[in-house]
Amino acid sequence: MADHSYKDSILALRDVSMQFKGEVVLRDISLDVRDVVRPGVSQGQVVGFYGRSGIGKSVLCRIIAGLLPPSTGTVQVGTPARPVCPGDVGFVQQRYPLFDHRTLLDNLLVAAERKHAPAEAKARAEDYLARFDLAPHRRKYPAMLSGGQRQRAAIAQQLLCSEHLIILDEPFSGLDIAMIDEVKKIIMEVTLLDELNTVVIVSHDLATTTALADTLWLLAPERDAAGQCLPGATVNKKHQYNLAEMGLAWQPGIQAKPEFVQLIEHLKDEIRHS
Amino acid sequence: MLKDLFIPNARPHRSVFLTMVGGQVLLLLLLWLFYPLQLFPTLGEVLGSFKELVTSQGLIQELWASLTTALGALAIATVLALAISYLTALPFFRPIAYAASKMRYLTLTGLTFFMALMVSNGHQVKLSVLVFGATVYLVTGMTSVILTTTQEEMDHARTLGMSEWRSFYEVVVLGKLDEMLEVVRQNFAIIWTMITLVETLYQSEGGIGLLLYKQNRYLHLAGVVAIQLVILATGALQDYTFEFLRRLFFPYSDLTTAK
Numbered sequence: 452m453a454d455h456s457y458k459d460s461i462l463a464l465r466d467v468s469m470q471f472k473g474e475v476v477l478r479d480i481s482l483d484v485r486d487v488v489r490p491g492v493s494q495g496q497v498v499g500f501y502g503r504s505g506i507g508k509s510v511l512c513r514i515i516a517g518l519l520p521p522s523t524g525t526v527q528v529g530t531p532a533r534p535v536c537p538g539d540v541g542f543v544q545q546r547y548p549l550f551d552h553r554t555l556l557d558n559l560l561v562a563a564e565r566k567h568a569p570a571e572a573k574a575r576a577e578d579y580l581a582r583f584d585l586a587p588h589r590r591k592y593p594a595m596l597s598g599g600q601r602q603r604a605a606i607a608q609q610l611l612c613s614e615h616l617i618i619l620d621e622p623f624s625g626l627d628i629a630m631i632d633e634v635k636k637i638i639m640e641v642t643l644l645d646e647l648n649t650v651v652i653v654s655h656d657l658a659t660t661t662a663l664a665d666t667l668w669l670l671a672p673e674r675d676a677a678g679q680c681l682p683g684a685t686v687n688k689k690h691q692y693n694l695a696e697m698g699l700a701w702q703p704g705i706q707a708k709p710e711f712v713q714l715i716e717h718l719k720d721e722i723r724h725s
Numbered sequence: 726m727l728k729d730l731f732i733p734n735a736r737p738h739r740s741v742f743l744t745m746v747g748g749q750v751l752l753l754l755l756l757w758l759f760y761p762l763q764l765f766p767t768l769g770e771v772l773g774s775f776k777e778l779v780t781s782q783g784l785i786q787e788l789w790a791s792l793t794t795a796l797g798a799l800a801i802a803t804v805l806a807l808a809i810s811y812l813t814a815l816p817f818f819r820p821i822a823y824a825a826s827k828m829r830y831l832t833l834t835g836l837t838f839f840m841a842l843m844v845s846n847g848h849q850v851k852l853s854v855l856v857f858g859a860t861v862y863l864v865t866g867m868t869s870v871i872l873t874t875t876q877e878e879m880d881h882a883r884t885l886g887m888s889e890w891r892s893f894y895e896v897v898v899l900g901k902l903d904e905m906l907e908v909v910r911q912n913f914a915i916i917w918t919m920i921t922l923v924e925t926l927y928q929s930e931g932g933i934g935l936l937l938y939k940q941n942r943y944l945h946l947a948g949v950v951a952i953q954l955v956i957l958a959t960g961a962l963q964d965y966t967f968e969f970l971r972r973l974f975f976p977y978s979d980l981t982t983a984k
Contacts, residue, residue, distance in 0.1 A: 516880075537884060542880065551900065561885070562885050613886075
């Protein structure tokens, strides 16, 4: 067992269900993310979130981000826990949206000023520009940035005004291996910024995401005793993986371990049969 | 080099392109000079008529009168159309925008009659008809721009903790201001179409429309062509000015356009 313990709740979903025009999309989802504490290490949490295309991952992300109220159930964030509101959870969507009419610096400032006084906001925006290697591009408009720069800017913008939670939707999609390494580095940097920082990675890249994560969620339909699919997808207990407990978290070179390879194969089977 | 002119999406050298434009204009002028039909006035006749219109009929003054009226109407119509379009954020005002958009099917002649009953003098009638006509077209274009707002854009603003009004202001008002200016540029032409008609109906204030009407009435075809060319040149200059303003105030606007 890994040398770690759990403290305060950062995110809690209770019996979340979602219906659109009578069609059940998500059903009875209860999930928790708690502050995982490792002696001598100040590090946040990384959750890998998987599921087949079109199963409702984006809907659940929007619910977690407070953008869409669930049909039933609750989402609570922070310590002490409170119902989620838009702005509590950062959400970097697939195409890394930024305000195209603002320069990069302005994009960060407009986010930072949501939480801080102008002088403090300016200092924080400058800090993030430097930290994410974006300082030389501060006067550029988003359309002038490369895909990687745009992604870093979108993450920085969300970090500047969200509390501690940030959802990244498909952060590795369409990237070459060097860019994937860069994004991994950014995610690790985000988790190292604060003990409570938590990154939820929605991805189809199982190996890359699992190697970063300490928790995995797999959204899939459940079957009844007769083997029939129940309406709506859920993340049942079987599909909530605590990698820290499994001894598969926070290890460099974890991808070469046989247990890790077995887990990836298991996840692939679970997704195929879902 | 020259073959680039006939390859889809090619980017010919600037000098080649300018030479091509010059050649096309020259060809047009030559066709005009040697046009066999007598129905269409010759280039010389048009130039002569232009000179006469400027020196003895006050073409420049009439153009200025029409231009200032058109710009005044456009300014008022733009403010009104922006207000109506932005208010579509509130469900209560959506029927107003819908109705305003559909009113572009109303005929101008019927409209001037009602306007004449409602306002006191000829200038007011002219201005109110132009404002009304331009507003309904602008509302149509502006609401179309607003409707291009995506869920992703609004969600992005909301995830930054912006309220619904602040999100709307950031994404729709600030974010689409450049597209609104483009809508205004495109619809400015409709004012020129209307102003020539309205000036004919209300002749007391003159204007280039009245001048055109008189040339038509007395079958001065050279004068008609000269005035039309003046209007065309003014419109082209307007377009250029709007493009310039867009590049000046919204430098990000063209960054995603295919070159």
